[in-house]
Structures are given as structure tokens and as C-alpha cells.
Amino acid sequence: MLVTLGYVLSPFSLTSLSISQVVLVISFFLLGVFIIKPAISQWSRLRHVPGPFLNSITPLVYAWHTIRDGQAKYVYSLCQKYGPVVRVTPNTVVVSDPQTLRYFCSLKANYTKGLWAEFTRWDLKRYSCIAMRDNESRRERKKKLLPAWSGQGLNVMEDRVDARIRDFLDLVERKYISTPAVFRPMEFGHRAQFFTLDVVTAVTFGKPWGFLEKDGDVNKYLEITEVMTPMFALLGALPWLVHSMHTWPLTKLMPGAGDQVGFGCLIKLASDEVQKRLQPDDKSSEFDLINAYLKQGIDPEDVVQECITLAVAGSETTSAALRVTLLALLTTPEAYRKLQAEVDAFFANSSKSPNDVISYADVKELKYLQAVIRESLRVWPNASGISFTKQVPDTGDTIYGYRLPKGTEISGCLMAMTRNKSLFGADADIFRPERWLEADPTRAEEMWATVELNFSAGKYVCLGKQLALMELGKWFPEILRRYEIAPTNNPVPMKLIDSVTWLPLNFWVRFTKRETTTEAVSG
Numbered sequence: 001m002l003v004t005l006g007y008v009l010s011p012f013s014l015t016s017l018s019i020s021q022v023v024l025v026i027s028f029f030l031l032g033v034f035i036i037k038p039a040i041s042q043w044s045r046l047r048h049v050p051g052p053f054l055n056s057i058t059p060l061v062y063a064w065h066t067i068r069d070g071q072a073k074y075v076y077s078l079c080q081k082y083g084p085v086v087r088v089t090p091n092t093v094v095v096s097d098p099q100t101l102r103y104f105c106s107l108k109a110n111y112t113k114g115l116w117a118e119f120t121r122w123d124l125k126r127y128s129c130i131a132m133r134d135n136e137s138r139r140e141r142k143k144k145l146l147p148a149w150s151g152q153g154l155n156v157m158e159d160r161v162d163a164r165i166r167d168f169l170d171l172v173e174r175k176y177i178s179t180p181a182v183f184r185p186m187e188f189g190h191r192a193q194f195f196t197l198d199v200v201t202a203v204t205f206g207k208p209w210g211f212l213e214k215d216g217d218v219n220k221y222l223e224i225t226e227v228m229t230p231m232f233a234l235l236g237a238l239p240w241l242v243h244s245m246h247t248w249p250l251t252k253l254m255p256g257a258g259d260q261v262g263f264g265c266l267i268k269l270a271s272d273e274v275q276k277r278l279q280p281d282d283k284s285s286e287f288d289l290i291n292a293y294l295k296q297g298i299d300p301e302d303v304v305q306e307c308i309t310l311a312v313a314g315s316e317t318t319s320a321a322l323r324v325t326l327l328a329l330l331t332t333p334e335a336y337r338k339l340q341a342e343v344d345a346f347f348a349n350s351s352k353s354p355n356d357v358i359s360y361a362d363v364k365e366l367k368y369l370q371a372v373i374r375e376s377l378r379v380w381p382n383a384s385g386i387s388f389t390k391q392v393p394d395t396g397d398t399i400y401g402y403r404l405p406k407g408t409e410i411s412g413c414l415m416a417m418t419r420n421k422s423l424f425g426a427d428a429d430i431f432r433p434e435r436w437l438e439a440d441p442t443r444a445e446e447m448w449a450t451v452e453l454n455f456s457a458g459k460y461v462c463l464g465k466q467l468a469l470m471e472l473g474k475w476f477p478e479i480l481r482r483y484e485i486a487p488t489n490n491p492v493p494m495k496l497i498d499s500v501t502w503l504p505l506n507f508w509v510r511f512t513k514r515e516t517t518t519e520a521v522s523g
């Protein structure tokens with residue numbers, strides 16, 4: 001560097017320059033070495049990939065749009081403008097073709113997880129599966145996690161979901177039935193989170209954390225995570241932030257088991273529960289994910305990390321899907337009535353006791369219900385920006401004819417895939433469940449294979465996919481058979497925020513009992 005500096009200064013006689021001129025020359029030199037040169041080399045790596053010029057030299061454009069409008073809408077607009085491969089930040093490209101997404105998630109493609117995955121590590125010495133970037137270690141771990149998510153495990157999970165449905169119905173009965181004489185509105189955005197958090201903790205720890213019973217935030221967990229969630233969107237753009245967060249002194253700001261409130265309480269809950277199972281006198285032989293994972297020989301410290309991940313991965317995503325599905329139904333009265341009619345017909349012909357929660361097997365047979373769930377996942381896919389990037393392997397790769405050097409981060413724009421007009425029809429931007437019933441079986445299969453990418457694919461596929469579909473599938477019939485739900489007239493209208501998942505603010509609804517309602521089920 002000194003040689004170069006000498007070369008730059010050589011045309012001048014140092015004695016002929018004033019101090020301020022020397023400072024100016026050195027400043028230009030430093031600017032060139034530390035800012036312009038890296039920017040040029042960053043830009044040139046992927047200069048052949050289409051995208052806005054500014055995005056190719058700085059991640060701040062993406063970060064700005066993410067903060068302003070949300071990542072999904074922004075990345076979707078870039079895909080529409082630039083085609084199947086778009087450069088969204090200097091080192092990130094996004095594809096809008098399902099086949100390519102499936103390819104880079106497959107075992108054979110040998111891609112690894114992108115840098116954002118580092119953010120999902122709470123203990124820097126340990127990894128949960130979702131945070132593992134090394135392919136061999138994640139393959140080993142996933143092999144041990146998978147058995148719990150099928151067969152008997154899934155049956156027990158179904159019982160736990162049923163119990164939380166009963167808790168939800170009990171909450172509605174206790175506090176939220178409106179009549180012409182009494183108006184008792186519910187803010188549904190948070191109640192959806194209470195439901196999914198209680199499901200996921202019941203499945204993981206054997207008992208719910210207690211959000212529904214309290215009808216409120218437990219240990220300020222939600223208050224604090226709501227601030228953190230939008231950061232996921234930004235981290236896709238600013239991976240260096242992830243590294244800084246894992247460096248002293250910022251590590252001091254990371255949540256820990258000693259915290260009295262927020263995310264640290266979840267860490268403590270997970271550590272305590274795992275420790276309890278390790279005691280010789282522990283009696284909790286029942287199925288839950290802690291016992292199942294320990295039985296597979298996963299190190300207890302790693303089981304703690306898996307539990308924490310589950311609570312995060314399994315609650316925000318599913319509650320977002322629950323909220324947007326209800327929102328879609330409330331704003332499409334025709335669909336609401338059709339679903340209600342299907343649900344009524346099912347229960348009218350069912351021999352089950354009114355207290356039994358509908359089985360998952362029956363849920364899968366309700367065609368309009370399935371169409372509604374698929375349609376809402378289609379119109380509002382989760383994480384449709386660059387949140388779950390993967391990294392191109394050492395060999396580099398060629399995608400759509402574009403050479404991507406090793407280390408390039410790549411992601412799929414789900415919204416571009418799930419609103420593709422050639423597959424879903426000219427009205428792909430609107431919620432219309434009928435499209436699923438109109439499509440011939442081959443087309444319907446392709447449509448679902450695309451929408452299913454909400455849960456990722458290949459070696460990254462979501463472990464909780466069936467659990468999430470079960471929660472959504474059971475919640476609607478059990479609620480709609482008993483109550484009419486209507487939006488309320490708020491002075492401040494509802495707003496849907498894109499914060500990796502979908503977060504409606506001010507989502508107030510009114511529950512009234514239906515004339516033909518069956519009795520609310522008791523716990």
C-alpha cells in the first residue's frame with residue numbers, strides 16, 4: 001500500500017504541497033482503497049446479472065425498500081421487471097422459477113445455507129438444524145430429528161393441537177362473545193400468535209407456555225420478538241451485521257437464560273426442561289420433542305437449541321398464515337359462506353360427538369377448506385424476499401445461463417412463483433379459492449407443488465409443515481361451525497405489514513354465536 005501511495009504522490013514534490021493538499025490526496029487514496037475498489041470488485045463479480053445498478057453496488061437500496069414497503073413486494077416488483085434472475089444486492093440474486101429453487105435446495109446441488117442462518121444461533125458454540133451451514137452436519141442432525149415428525153409423533157401432536165383448539169374456544173366463550181347488547185371485540189393478530197405459540201410449546205415441552213390461558217403476553221416474549229422479527233428481513237441484505245452481532249461487545253446484547261423478560265425466558269424454559277429430563281427421577285416419559293430428540297442421541301445442549309428454534313420457526317409463520325387466511329375470508333364473503341356451508345354439511349353428517357375436534361384425516365377431505373388454505377398461502381407466501389438465502393458452492397454454478405461465482409447468495413422470490421399468471425390464471429393476484437377446484441388434477445398438482453415451496457424444499461424442507469397445515473385445517477372448521485366472525489369498524493383501519501411473515505396491525509374482529517351452534521367444547 002505504501003508503494004502505491006508513493007507512486008501516486010511521485011509526480012508531486014512533497015515540499016511543493018501544502019498540508020491540506022497532502023491530506024486531500026491521502027483521503028482520495030484511502031477512499032479508493034477502502035471503498036471504491038471493493039465496491040468495483042463486488043459489482044464486477046455479478047455485473048452480467050440483470051438488476052438495478054444501485055443494487056449492484058450497495059445493499060442499502062434493498063434495506064431501504066425492506067424498511068419502507070416490506071421485502072416481498074419489492075423483490076416481486078424486481079422479478080417482474082428484470083426476469084427470472086435478478087441481482088437484488090451486490091452479492092445476492094433472486095430467482096422466480098420453482099424448478100431452480102428446488103434445484104439449489106436439493107442434496108445434489110451441494111449449496112450451503114446463506115449467511116443469514118448465523119442469526120439463528122443463540123449460543124455461539126451450538127447449532128440447531130436451521131442454523132447449520134455445513135451440509136454433512138445438517139444431514140446427520142436432520143436424520144435424528146425426522147422420526148419425531150411422523151407416525152406416532154404426529155398422532156400425539158394432533159392431540160396437542162386439539163387441546164389448544166379447545167383452549168381457544170374456551171377463551172372465546174370466556175371473553176369474546178358479542179351480542180346485540182354487549183360488544184366484546186377481539187384483537188385477532190395477537191390471539192393467533194397465542195394459539196400457535198401454545199401449540200408449538202405443548203408439542204416441544206409437553207405443556208403449553210400459557211398464552212391462551214392468560215390471554216396475554218408471557219414474560220414480554222412477544223413484545224420483544226415483535227421488534228426483532230423485521231430484522232430478519234434486513235439481515236438478508238446486511239449479512240455483515242450478523243457477524244458484528246456475534247462479536248464482543250455486541251454479544252453482550254444477545255438474549256440469555258438469565259434475562260427476566262423476552263427471548264431469554266424461552267432460552268431458560270428450554271434449558272430447564274431439557275435439564276429436567278436428564279434427572280434420574282424424571283417421570284416425563286410422554287412424547288414430546290425433547291424426549292424424542294434425546295432418545296435419538298442428540299446432545300442435550302443441542303436439544304436446547306432445537307427447542308428454541310422450534311418456538312420461533314413454528315409460531316410466527318403459522319400465526320401469519322392463520323391471520324391472512326381469516327383476513328382473506330372476511331374480505332371475500334362469498335368464500336366465507338362457501339366454507340361455512342362445507343363445514344356445516346360435514347358436521348351435520350358426522351357421527352362424532354360435538355365435543356370432538358375434527359380429525360386431520362377429515363380436514364384433508366374438505367375440498368373447499370383445502371382450497372382456502374392453499375389460496376391464502378399462495379397470495380401471501382411467507383418470507384418472499386431474501387430471508388432464507390443459500391450459498392453457491394466452491395465450484396460456482398450457472399443458473400439460467402448466468403455464471404454465479406462461489407459464495408453468491410441465492411434465494412427464491414415466492415410471490416413471483418405463486419402469483420405466476422400462466423400457472424394460476426389472469427386473476428392470480430386476488431384470493432379466489434375456486435381456482436383450485438376448477439384446475440384439472442395435473443394442473444392442481446403443479447399449483448400445489450409451487451405453493452408448497454412456502455415450506456422450502458429438498459434438504460431444507462420445513463419439519464413442521466404437517467403440524468402447520470393441521471393447525472390451520474382444524475382451526476377454521478371448529479370456529480366457523482360455532483361462530484360468525486366479522487371485522488369491526490375501527491377508527492384506525494387494519495394494516496398488513498410485511499415483516500418476513502405477515503403482521504396485521506389492528507386486526508379487530510367480533511365473534512357472535514351462530515343460531516345452530518353446537519356447545520363449546522370443554523377442556
Ligand code: HEM
Pocket residue numbers: 113129130131142200309310311313314315317318321382383388453454455456459460461462463464465467468
Ligand atoms: C405456515 C407455517 C410455516 C412455514 C411457511 C414454514 C416455512 C419454513 C421454511 C421456508 C423453512 C426453511 C428455511 C430454510 O430454507 O432455511 C422452514 C424450516 C423449518 N421449520 Fe418451518 N414453517 C412453518 C411452520 C413450522 C412449524 C409449525 C414448525 C414446528 C413447530 C416449523 C419448524 C421448522 C424447522 C425446525 C425448520 C428447520 C428445518 C431445517 O433446517 O432443515 N415450521 N420452515
